[in-house]
Amino acid sequence: MSNGAIEDTQVIPAAEIEEVELYHAHSFITKWVFSQDAKIIAIQYSTTAILIGLVGLVLSWLMRLQLGYPDTFSFIDPESYLQYVTMHGMIMVVYLLTALFLGGFGNYLIPLMVGARDMVFPYLNMLSFWTYLLATLILTASFFVPGGATGAGWTLYPPQAISEGTPGINGGIILMLVSLTFFIIGFTMGGLNYVVTVLQARTRGMSLMRMPLTVWGIFVATILALLAFPALLVASIMMTFDKLLGTSFFMPEMLIQGEIGPNENGSPLLFQHLFWFFGHPEVYIVALPAFGVVSDIISTHARKNIFGYRMMVWAIVGIGGLSFIVWAHHMYVSGMNPYFGFFFATTTLIIAVPTALKLYNWVFTLYKGNIHLTIPMLFCVAFILTFLNGGITGLFLGNVVVDIPLSDTMFVVAHFHMVMGIAPVLVIFAAIYHWFPLMSGRFLNEFWGQVHFWVTFLGSYLVYFPMHYLGFVGVPRRYYEIGETSFVPESAATLNEFITIMVLIVGVAQIIFIINIIMSIFNGKLAGKNPWKATTLEWQTETTPPGHGNFGKELPICYRWAYEYSPPGVKTDFVPQNLAPDKIK
């Protein structure tokens, strides 16, 4: 670690930094509605993502009510159950997590953390949000068209997704595919901004290896998304053709009610390859920003530099690269060539190495740290545990021989909810509790934060641990009702009931969280400037919350990396990235 008390250093004045022309809004509409300020766009993205996420949450309640109390709710029939399953999955993975991490946190944090005034293409950034909103509205509209939303499962596998018997094959599936197309177009506009801003608009002194890991995570995740979403786009276009024009990209020759159907020799497997070429990197599109956020928060709240910064960066880049050669581990039961299975099982195990490295480094960061058990820190520790749990069951499922009997069971549902449902959501909460004082100038209520944390954390485990057991005994996923079988014990029904109760309790905790946010915006305890005593540039702005243009008259200069906590020989236990060496006491 560098010694901050360096004397006789030559500080190059900020005046040498070339300023960029900044967009200025002149009316209420251009300032708050069609805004080109990344911070406003971030809030627009986040609000939309959270609102549609709440729809996804309610859908999960409805699913659980059916599973916990079958034959009780007359409005939940098999068709609507499948629609809940499908829409819940797609909403949560794409429209909530991807949009919130990249569109929400990406927009708010990238310019502030790299010391830029705004994104490099503000107009495109604005278009990105409005295209995302349009995509979300189209998706929501699919609930209201005749036949309702699609019930094909979030993976939208053909031929089932567009064949008779599947809910929503008239309007629902088409709106889903159109919505995804718009989402991808909108994301591409935003993604170009994130990548070019990180590469081009960093302030003076902010070399790549001085960037906070949050920026690294979002940056690499954006690159993954730019490379992975085209696969979903191509698959969506082809399936739309199959549905509307009667083509046979994916639709095989089928017997329909005893007669040969109109399609010929399409390849459903081709769709699966395209879908998972997007689908697996999608896990890391969500996970990498979460990794970065956790690294920054635990370092700040443990008052200790992140352990193995360079390895952490390499791991993010390595995981990003490897995530493109593991996709077919989702397809072991699809009938693909068995040698593929061997290859993809191997790459899946390899990707566990950089991931485990990150886990070790977080634990080593905490080791002998001056740990402040704040709400963000609690959520981060919970994340580390949860990601470990979810990751280990991922190793089980990455092995062909273990995956085949567990495929399409509740074990898989429990696994992916732990690893890419609960784990990233815990990070989102950590991030909101951590950066809310920056965005609003106020803290979230501590007591209700504690309630929110403990109910969410313990509740999630009480939901998903039993679900692993259900999977082991053979309870299948996506079934409206299990009924009587020779292998599923009666106790499974009791366990399902218990899980449902826990889901509802965890859900109520989220309502508390939303109320806490609304109340704290107006009545929260004033946070002041840099309340967590963080080193990164977003906390060093002239005003809190940061004003238009982020920084004052002059852009900050970055003198050091983002983790100068508790340096020896320095009075304070942190040195901001922009504090000139000759001003350190």
Place this chain on the structure above:
Amino acid sequence: MSILNELIKKPWLADPSQIEGPQASQSSFMPNRKLGLRVFLVVVTVIFSLSIIAYGDRMLFANWKPMPETWVLWLNTGILITSGIAMQWAKINTIRDNIVGVRDGLVFGGVLTIAFLIGQLYAWEQMVGLGYYANLNTANAFFYMLTGLHGIHMLGGLVAWARSMLKLRKISQLDGSIADVRLSVELCTTYWHYLLLIWLVMFTLLLLS
């Protein structure tokens, strides 16, 4: 400095008095829009690569019946090549500060591109007239999808082209500097050349199948 050299640095050991980073060597960086276009072209490459891989995969199926060759596609290819040459001419003239040459190159390039798109629509009409409907064979479906995707990208290019034309008009009216439109023309040219390359790959594939 290459990104690999950057990645092996140990920032915790760095001397804070050494101001490193992008702004310290601004001249080595390309304009934001240029980098933005390059990133976008990577995305476009992935879209077309995956479509072409899917095409190659489906070609191996027994019932694959390739589309017939049509002279319209050869003519369209010629038009697109000429359009690329015109755009290149416009770009060269931005360097020579010859505003008339820039205008002629842009106008010629844009009009030829519109002609290319009309030609593609004519090729579609011709194929439909011959009974090659999208739902009859996957080869037909791929033909319409690939040419459609390419056409949409060309249309997007025409939006950028129209903006460059407006800028050029403004420069002519206000007696402004040609430097204001240089980057726009350069980016349009790059985009045109890239989409020409993609078309040539796709056309070759269509011929080979």
